[in-house]
Amino acid sequence: MRTNTSPAPATVLVLDDEPSLRTLLGFIVQRVGAIPIEAPDAATARQLATKHTFACALLDKNMPGESGLEFLKWLRVTQPGCNAIVVTAYGNMDSAVEALRLGAFDFLLKPFEVDALEHRIKLALEQWQMRQERERMQAMLVQADRLASLGVLAAGVVHEVNTPLAYILSNLDWLDEELPSLGKALERHGRREGPAAELGSFAERLKAVESTLRDIREGAERVRHIARDVKAFARDSDDESVLVDPREVLDAALKMALVHIRYRARVVRDYQDVPLVLANEARLAQVFLNLVVNAAQAIPEDGKDHEIRVRLWTGPNGEACAEVTDTGTGIAPEHMAHLFEPFFTTKPAGEGTGLGLFICKSIVDSFEGNLSVESCPGKGTTFRLELPPHVRAARAPEQLSAVAS
Ligand SMILES: Nc1ncnc2c1ncn2[C@@H]1O[C@H](COP(=O)(O)OP(=O)(O)O)[C@@H](O)[C@H]1O
Ligand SMILES: [Mg+2]
Structure with missing residues (x-):
């Protein structure tokens, strides 16, 4: 090696x-x-x-x-x-x-002259080495941001799984007591020892057991959905691109960021027709997660009615467009030019690495897309993502038939 x-x-x-x-x-x-x-x-x-x-x-x-x-x-x-x-x-x-x-x-x-050529070869090799080094650093940064995103992800998963799990466990506790007690009552009834009135309650009690089982199943389904959402992030880091629906990826990112958003802002979804895009799902999820977490972190806990609005639509040239808008602090004009630089952060150590937007930009570039920002200090910020569409439209069958004819 x-x-x-x-x-x-x-x-x-x-x-x-x-x-x-x-x-x-x-x-x-x-x-x-x-x-x-x-x-x-x-x-x-x-x-x-x-x-x-x-x-x-x-x-x-x-x-x-x-x-x-x-x-x-x-x-x-x-x-x-x-x-x-x-x-x-x-x-x-x-x-x-x-x-x-x-x-x-x-x-x-x-x-x-030999010296002249030697000098030029040296320059060419130096430049090549610098480029190699830069590529290696960028790969390392992507990995570092992936780990940071995984931290956010883990917090989200724990939070999301805990609620249905608590619900499942308390229902199982109840069944644990109810089923033996019901069994005993039935036994007594079989031996004709119990009070006659008990018979009437059996049907009710069995219905309660049934509905509790349904609740348990519902809770377990929620855990299963969470596991499915996590897969969108945890997929292998190879660069395989597949057709993905931006709606599903954005939804998964929102769910994972919910623990960061919940007490600061409400989420408003404005999803219109949007084409499928050819992208690495885990990478696209990383972009959305970074944007949404940034939006949440920009919102002060001042008790005001804050909002994170996420929009999806089809652009004038058929591209997939996404926007994340917050009603947070906004960005100071002197910071705007530095947002996409690695390690630029205005957050305290421990909260910000300054890698999020740099990574978002490199990922979006690799999808041949575009990432831009508009901000109004004191009012809020909008990040806009534009991705080239895959030729197959996601929700526009009429386009498909036009292509076919
Ligand atoms: N939605 C936003 N509202 C206000 N400022 C933002 C927003 N998104 C990013 N920023 C600014 O850009 C900086 C860089 O963001 P990022 O690259 O994600 O790194 P980090 O979040 O770790 O600081 C942040 O520190 C913040 O100053
Ligand atoms: Mg960030």
Whole structure:
């Protein structure tokens, strides 16, 4: 297993049809501490690219067959993280510009100085390493926020499960006493020892037992629903996207946040037709949960009639839109620009990590959606989420038939 403290050396593709130049380039790559992987032509390079992830690629522009620029186009798609340096002949400035336009990291004119090339490779590798590090940090932050959300979730689950559980247990206690007592009364009746009036009460008592069993079942059903809702959050953290109904995910988030909301605000749901979206359910639930908990935390416990309004509707371009609006403190104008930065928080330690909105934004970006905010200090805040719809409409069969025809 690789550890993060000693990352493997970066690999650099060296694509050049001239053997002597390849050797020289390979030598320079080694000098900067990276591993050169050499290819005499684009076809070989493509094959190598299936086995290696390149941090950097040195591409000769002029080669028989596929040119370095053609290969660059392909590389940008298959390995967008790779920083390419195009080596082109002196006096061929146009192709250098073209290389940059195609997404090359840098270019170098032949004949080149070894030091100059070494310096450029170093820059390309440094930038690659920084990007790797940033991606690793972001993955860690997502995980940290997931744990924080799980804390919120656990509090919600305990609260939600406790009520039906208390109800089930007290009903079972009652049955525990009632059934033996009823049994004894029936026995007495069988032996004709009990008072005659007792007979009439049996039917009543059995009805009470029946209705208690129904209550128990109802309580157990509630626990089962809670377990189903929790699954929306606890689903494996892999990035599998499926078709999800934003209504169900938002409802699950509201239930989980209820313990935070209950004594501060009432929840008003305004759900209109909204398309299904292609998303990872647990991730989308994390977004809604963060927004709803933020809304609850922004509401002061001042005894006023506060509201958290959640809206769902279909946007003008068919997108799924969601809004969480609170009547809380609002956001100071000087804070607006920082909301989505990691670790920006105005909450006391222990209450806020400053990761919630940063994570929401990264998740929404990964769904190719948009997250925006409007706030009026002293009045409240609205967070709006827009997600591209999946082609299949959730609740609009007429659209489906239009597509079919
Ligand atoms: N609904 C809201 N109303 C007022 N301020 C908000 C709201 N949502 C977020 N904020 C502000 O944005 C900051 C960052 O939020 P977030 O990233 O979720 O981190 P945290 O909640 O841990 O502080 C909060 O500390 C708060 O100042
Ligand atoms: Mg938060």
